[in-house]
Amino acid sequence: MPTIVQKFGGTSVADAERIHRAARRAILAKSAGNDVVLVVSAMGHTTDHLVDLARQVARKPSKREMDMLLATGEQVSIALVAMAIQEAGHSAISLTGAQAGMLTDSSHTLARIKSIDTSRLRGYLAEGKIAIVAGFQGVDPSFNITTLGRGGSDTTAVALAAALKAETCEIYTDVDGIYTTDPRLVPQARKLDRISYDEMLEMASLGAGVMHGRSIELGMKYGVPIHVRSSFTDMPGTMIMNATPDMESISVRGATLKRDITRITLLGVPNRPGIVAGIFEEVARRGIFVDDIFQNAAAATEATLGFTVTHDDLDEVRAAAADLAKKFAITQQQVEPGLARVSVIGVGMRSHRGVAATMFQALARASVNVENITTSEIVISVLVRDSEAERALQVVHAAFGLGG
Amino acid sequence: MPTIVQKFGGTSVADAERIHRAARRAILAKSAGNDVVLVVSAMGHTTDHLVDLARQVARKPSKREMDMLLATGEQVSIALVAMAIQEAGHSAISLTGAQAGMLTDSSHTLARIKSIDTSRLRGYLAEGKIAIVAGFQGVDPSFNITTLGRGGSDTTAVALAAALKAETCEIYTDVDGIYTTDPRLVPQARKLDRISYDEMLEMASLGAGVMHGRSIELGMKYGVPIHVRSSFTDMPGTMIMNATPDMESISVRGATLKRDITRITLLGVPNRPGIVAGIFEEVARRGIFVDDIFQNAAAATEATLGFTVTHDDLDEVRAAAADLAKKFAITQQQVEPGLARVSVIGVGMRSHRGVAATMFQALARASVNVENITTSEIVISVLVRDSEAERALQVVHAAFGLGG
Numbered sequence: 001m002p003t004i005v006q007k008f009g010g011t012s013v014a015d016a017e018r019i020h021r022a023a024r025r026a027i028l029a030k031s032a033g034n035d036v037v038l039v040v041s042a043m044g045h046t047t048d049h050l051v052d053l054a055r056q057v058a059r060k061p062s063k064r065e066m067d068m069l070l071a072t073g074e075q076v077s078i079a080l081v082a083m084a085i086q087e088a089g090h091s092a093i094s095l096t097g098a099q100a101g102m103l104t105d106s107s108h109t110l111a112r113i114k115s116i117d118t119s120r121l122r123g124y125l126a127e128g129k130i131a132i133v134a135g136f137q138g139v140d141p142s143f144n145i146t147t148l149g150r151g152g153s154d155t156t157a158v159a160l161a162a163a164l165k166a167e168t169c170e171i172y173t174d175v176d177g178i179y180t181t182d183p184r185l186v187p188q189a190r191k192l193d194r195i196s197y198d199e200m201l202e203m204a205s206l207g208a209g210v211m212h213g214r215s216i217e218l219g220m221k222y223g224v225p226i227h228v229r230s231s232f233t234d235m236p237g238t239m240i241m242n243a244t245p246d247m248e249s250i251s252v253r254g255a256t257l258k259r260d261i262t263r264i265t266l267l268g269v270p271n272r273p274g275i276v277a278g279i280f281e282e283v284a285r286r287g288i289f290v291d292d293i294f295q296n297a298a299a300a301t302e303a304t305l306g307f308t309v310t311h312d313d314l315d316e317v318r319a320a321a322a323d324l325a326k327k328f329a330i331t332q333q334q335v336e337p338g339l340a341r342v343s344v345i346g347v348g349m350r351s352h353r354g355v356a357a358t359m360f361q362a363l364a365r366a367s368v369n370v371e372n373i374t375t376s377e378i379v380i381s382v383l384v385r386d387s388e389a390e391r392a393l394q395v396v397h398a399a400f401g402l403g404g
Numbered sequence: 405m406p407t408i409v410q411k412f413g414g415t416s417v418a419d420a421e422r423i424h425r426a427a428r429r430a431i432l433a434k435s436a437g438n439d440v441v442l443v444v445s446a447m448g449h450t451t452d453h454l455v456d457l458a459r460q461v462a463r464k465p466s467k468r469e470m471d472m473l474l475a476t477g478e479q480v481s482i483a484l485v486a487m488a489i490q491e492a493g494h495s496a497i498s499l500t501g502a503q504a505g506m507l508t509d510s511s512h513t514l515a516r517i518k519s520i521d522t523s524r525l526r527g528y529l530a531e532g533k534i535a536i537v538a539g540f541q542g543v544d545p546s547f548n549i550t551t552l553g554r555g556g557s558d559t560t561a562v563a564l565a566a567a568l569k570a571e572t573c574e575i576y577t578d579v580d581g582i583y584t585t586d587p588r589l590v591p592q593a594r595k596l597d598r599i600s601y602d603e604m605l606e607m608a609s610l611g612a613g614v615m616h617g618r619s620i621e622l623g624m625k626y627g628v629p630i631h632v633r634s635s636f637t638d639m640p641g642t643m644i645m646n647a648t649p650d651m652e653s654i655s656v657r658g659a660t661l662k663r664d665i666t667r668i669t670l671l672g673v674p675n676r677p678g679i680v681a682g683i684f685e686e687v688a689r690r691g692i693f694v695d696d697i698f699q700n701a702a703a704a705t706e707a708t709l710g711f712t713v714t715h716d717d718l719d720e721v722r723a724a725a726a727d728l729a730k731k732f733a734i735t736q737q738q739v740e741p742g743l744a745r746v747s748v749i750g751v752g753m754r755s756h757r758g759v760a761a762t763m764f765q766a767l768a769r770a771s772v773n774v775e776n777i778t779t780s781e782i783v784i785s786v787l788v789r790d791s792e793a794e795r796a797l798q799v800v801h802a803a804f805g806l807g808g
Binding site for chain 2: 050054056064068072075076078082086087094143
């Protein structure tokens with residue numbers, strides 16, 4: 001019997017009515033002749049409420065105890081979803097991460113799945129039960145409760161789908177699929193029927209928020225087709241899958257915008273071995289996350305080193321830049337906040353020429369000044385002023401005919 | 405190192421401030437040189453909230469899923485209490501029922517503890533950690549989460565104290581101990597320093613609500629001294645323990661009142677073998693719980709059979725009595741609601757004479773009509789009209805000099 005994994009996010013189980021809707025979907029898939037495993041997140045704002053409770057008790061709660069606390073959110077959801085399926089006259093059983101055999105390492109709040117013992121789960125499926133598994137959580141080898149960090153329930157769902165060799169992993173969410181770009185910024189944005197794992201990974205890391213990178217990587221590694229769709233309609237959503245030849249006939253699949261970027265430029269960096277490494281060690285030590293790095297060749301003894309960061313506290317970034325200049329005998333440092341990155345993504349770029357030219361022409365026609373350019377195999381990104389960012393996204397989206 | 409188990413009920417961990425207060429008590433006991441194990445209940449009205457969620461989803465939620473749901477309440481509490489102890493600079497670790505080795509049978513919502521594997525817990529105590537265990541919950545042999553029913557957290561605490569051979573099991577609650585009677589009804593009621601397990605068991609079953617019978621039985625079986633005390637003051641409370649000779653020098657330890665009792669009297673019950681058994685089978689089948697039974701000898705062929713019940717639905721009781729009369733060819737049935745039972749309890753009764761006489765004289769002087777009398781080794785109970793019940797309790801309480 002084919003197996004389907006269905007994952008319901010927090011908004012899809014936020015109240016009794018939505019829980020019954022999720023239950024009906026599971027029953028429909030079961031009645032269609034599938035073994036069905038549900039993975040559910042904590043209801044609505046439960047996690048926020050629990051985090052708030054912890055903050056009332058401790059300034060800096062220990063990570064192990066945060067995991068113990070937060071894991072209750074999904075446990076409430078699985079029990080309620082199981083009750084809803086039973087209420088509709090079907091057989092169901094809920095399982096915590098531990099009961100579902102989700103073995104992780106011991107990195108509390110950011111644990112990684114080491115292995116999944118699906119024997120108990122398979123037993124219930126063989127009995128004809130719909131199994132409901134708590135997303136986001138697992139146990140370490142010492143039986144401590146762990147959680148998987150942001151996007152953890154998606155990771156649980158895709159990992160279970162891989163372990164059970166499921167036909168598909170359906171991700172039910174409050175949007176109806178993956179779009180060519182953010183429809184709030186570009187009304188012409190169009191829902192995609194399909195997108196490759198590679199493209200989705202880049203979209204996710206460049207600002208498209210629907211799914212977390214880790215679950216997409218897992219899907220790619222184990223070849224699990226991931227169907228992102230709405231929990232409120234029956235319309236098909238977007239299938240994340242391996243690229244097919246006809247998917248590569250289109251050069252650009254989507255476009256993204258990432259805001260609040262600050263560029264730091266260090267002028268006259270002494271051209272000695274170890275200096276660049278020293279600079280980035282220092283930046284990392286301060287907890288500042290570096291996005292992109294670009295270095296211009298200059299005089300033989302000096303170089304210009306630029307990098308972008310997305311850090312909340314601009315004063316910290318300025319202080320860091322000043323300290324770097326002093327510490328490494330750098331002539332001059334510039335800190336430019338208020339930048340944004342516009343990117344186009346497509347596996348078709350590998351075989352299509354002229355993608356960069358089309359992008360730059362569109363931006364030039366719209367008089368958008370390009371501050372910087374970075375490229376990878378399936379991505380072209382430009383840095384622009386934040387005030388011009390939405391316009392830049394719109395013209396690029398139109399230039400590649402991505403609109404509906 | 406001596407071990408102390410401290411149990412905090414729902415009102416004692418209802419908010420951040422009370423959680424910190426519980427944490428301070430644990431730290432104090434730890435600093436005084438004890439190994440400390442905390443057992444905590446769900447915060448305030450958490451359980452009610454969870455039950456309400458279940459009712460929104462299903463008319464009759466399955467017991468297994470109710471256990472899965474309700475167990476989250478205690479899991480939230482243990483994480484928060486552990487955080488509070490850590491915040492105060494001490495080492496602490498939280499454990500679910502499963503992690504604490506609380507193995508039960510599979511009777512969901514009413515599970516019984518089969519054994520406790522304390523090895524993990526002992527390991528943490530040996531490391532100097534304060535261990536915080538979720539009350540009310542365990543796991544069955546198939547690793548399903550179970551709960552222990554009413555008073556479950558007390559049961560967890562006393563069972564753990566027995567398994568760890570603890571010095572005492574401290575029960576922190578919102579009252580400051582066990583009283584000679586309910587102080588809301590008799591202002592002269594006095595807090596007891598000590599009470600025997602036997603007396604406490606009778607008091608609990610006769611209406612004193614502080615502790616559930618199961619945990620007292622456990623304490624008696626394993627000889628665990630149980631200290632019932634207030635979580636809001638440092639005053640000592642009441643020690644529940646084995647009776648000592650000097651405890652037996654007092655004839656009556658306390659008095660109780662149980663209300664909403666209905667008496668059913670069946671007149672002219674045919675005096676044939678099996679009739680009485682048949683009557684009580686029929687009553688049990690209807691889900692009506694019988695309190696006391698009294699039979700008067702009568703003519704050789706007929707008897708008068710009386711029993712009391714505490715049932716919510718008087719119409720059901722009346723219907724049951726009428727059906728009984730018809731089914732068993734009984735001449736006449738009487739149903740008298742609005743009765744109450746006043747009892748005095750004391751292990752000293754075994755060696756003191758005249759206790760019954762003192763009680764009846766007091767009631768007679770107050771013109772309270774006694775409807776019925778039942779006695780056991782350490783209890784004398786009378787049935788009175790509910791309208792006279794509080795007065796009856798007051799005069800009996802005074803007659804034995806129980807007041808402060």
